Amino acid sequence: MNLNNNKDIKKIRVRFAPSPTGSLHIGSARTAIVNYLFAKANNGTFILRIEDTDVLRSTKDSIDEIINILRWLGIDWDEGPYFQSERLEIYKSFIQKLLESNEAYRCFCSQEELEEMRKICEKRGEIPRYNGKCRNLNPKEIKNLLDQGKPYTVRLKMPQRDISFDDLIKGKIVFRGELLDDIIIARSDGTPTYNFSVSIDDALMNITHVIRGEDHVSNTPKQIAIYNALGLEIPQFAHIPLILGPDKTKLSKRHCDTAIEDYRDKGYLPDAIFNYLALLGYSHDPQNEVISKDDLIKNFDLSKISKSPSQFDINKLTWINSQYIKKLDIETLIELSKKYIDNLDITEEKLEKIISLSTPQIKILSDIREAIAIFTNYEVLKNNPEVLKLLNKNEIMEFLKKFWCNIKNLENFNKENLEALYNSIRDEFNIKNRDAIQIIRYASTGKNVSPPLFDTLELLGKDESIKRIKLFIEEFENIKKD
Numbered sequence: 472m473n474l475n476n477n478k479d480i481k482k483i484r485v486r487f488a489p490s491p492t493g494s495l496h497i498g499s500a501r502t503a504i505v506n507y508l509f510a511k512a513n514n515g516t517f518i519l520r521i522e523d524t525d526v527l528r529s530t531k532d533s534i535d536e537i538i539n540i541l542r543w544l545g546i547d548w549d550e551g552p553y554f555q556s557e558r559l560e561i562y563k564s565f566i567q568k569l570l571e572s573n574e575a576y577r578c579f580c581s582q583e584e585l586e587e588m589r590k591i592c593e594k595r596g597e598i599p600r601y602n603g604k605c606r607n608l609n610p611k612e613i614k615n616l617l618d619q620g621k622p623y624t625v626r627l628k629m630p631q632r633d634i635s636f637d638d639l640i641k642g643k644i645v646f647r648g649e650l651l652d653d654i655i656i657a658r659s660d661g662t663p664t665y666n667f668s669v670s671i672d673d674a675l676m677n678i679t680h681v682i683r684g685e686d687h688v689s690n691t692p693k694q695i696a697i698y699n700a701l702g703l704e705i706p707q708f709a710h711i712p713l714i715l716g717p718d719k720t721k722l723s724k725r726h727c728d729t730a731i732e733d734y735r736d737k738g739y740l741p742d743a744i745f746n747y748l749a750l751l752g753y754s755h756d757p758q759n760e761v762i763s764k765d766d767l768i769k770n771f772d773l774s775k776i777s778k779s780p781s782q783f784d785i786n787k788l789t790w791i792n793s794q795y796i797k798k799l800d801i802e803t804l805i806e807l808s809k810k811y812i813d814n815l816d817i818t819e820e821k822l823e824k825i826i827s828l829s830t831p832q833i834k835i836l837s838d839i840r841e842a843i844a845i846f847t848n849y850e851v852l853k854n855n856p857e858v859l860k861l862l863n864k865n866e867i868m869e870f871l872k873k874f875w876c877n878i879k880n881l882e883n884f885n886k887e888n889l890e891a892l893y894n895s896i897r898d899e900f901n902i903k904n905r906d907a908i909q910i911i912r913y914a915s916t917g918k919n920v921s922p923p924l925f926d927t928l929e930l931l932g933k934d935e936s937i938k939r940i941k942l943f944i945e946e947f948e949n950i951k952k953d
């Protein structure tokens with residue numbers, strides 16, 4: 472083959488093929504991202520295919536949600552969405568072909584018979600499998616059973632030899648022939664099974680690389696057998712290892728939210744989620760965790776995906792999110808934050824000031840509630856061991872009282888004047904700067920973290936600051952020193 476001849480180099484085509492039976496899971500989103508990056512990095516085509524043949528579990532809501540979330544994540548597709556439910560006749564025609572070529576056969580065994588076979592295998596300590604009863608029925612027997620109206624499924628004659636493939640992530644994988652059962656490719660109502668529709672679609676859609684979760688490894692030999700039976704070209708496979716929770720079991724709702732929409736609703740940004748999931752289990756410089764989508768595409772290399780499972784780390788995701796929040800301009804941040812603001816009395820001007828001051832504390836957009844609450848709600852921070860410890864130190868209360876008395880007379884209540892006043896008063900006391908700042912923070916905000924103190928006081932305003940510090944002093948004035 473002449474590699475310089477472009478005609479010989481197949482254009483890369485990949486697909487993301489979610490089953491619309493719920494929300495988009497973190498693991499599925501990662502699969503979508505890997506497919507997307509691989510397609511973009513190789514100038515290929517990314518296809519969206521909705522695998523909705525399971526009529527009982529697939530819902531329109533789930534389809535809409537998956538499509539919306541993919542768009543929100545910035546994962547756009549070049550072809551599709553194709554819907555498997557609209558392609559049933561295509562699958563049926565291929566099932567017919569296989570029956571005609573004798574690569575598949577009708578299985579008339581009843582549920583009871585299959586159950587019996589299962590029990591016999593179990594008794595012998597063997598893996599349950601079909602005993603091949605209907606594999607060699609002759610045309611007359613088949614006709615008889617059909618004439619009686621006996622329901623049947625269609626099974627593929629699995630080759631009695633090993634099936635192997637070179638997985639682009641996991642390396643060579645071999646399945647022993649004797650363990651491969653004659654799989655059902657059509658149910659008794661004529662609908663195709665998952666493995667069958669997937670194989671037909673991947674072949675007809677000219678998919679070159681099937682990139683999906685590791686949970687599909689065991690389906691791959693079945694799909695290869697289907698390609699072989701139909702003489703179809705086999706794509707390359709890449710199975711992405713699972714995402715685990717902190718206890719190293721498969722990530723589930725027991726660990727944390729698993730649906731991307733939950734993260735969206737809490738105020739994670741799409742680019743941050745994309746960035747985090749693209750780097751999860753992907754070999755990269757640990758000093759460089761914040762990478763734009765363009766750079767991720769430019770440097771994407773499938774072989775950098777780890778062979779072993781990766782652990783989901785909510786703290787890292789949150790940190791990456793905070794970095795993306797810092798990059799937003801204030802107008803965008805205000806716009807995005809509005810969804811989280813319950814207090815509609817606040818003026819646009821005040822909101823802008825609060826958000827500008829609080830950006831370093833906002834790790835996810837819903838943190839904005841807490842940031843605003845500092846300015847709109849106040850409660851004395853009681854029963855807090857840190858506060859009590861600080862108040863036990865010498866001169867702290869005296870310092871706070873003096874500061875409070877003096878700000879009452881401060882003409883121009885701005886941060887420069889507040890800071891100058893603070894410095895001059897603190898110098899009169901034998902206390903640490905950190906303690907002095909912290910006691911004013913506790914007293915004026917009712918919190919142990921806040922935006923920079925003097926900016927916060929300025930924004931609270933003179934009357935409110937005085938009122939709050941007074942309440943705090945009244946609460947603690949009589950505290951006993953040890």
Ligand code: GLU
Pocket residue numbers: 488489490522669682683684687
């Ligand atoms: N529809 C399958 C799923 O959601 C994916 C099939 C595949 O990627 O081959 O798990």
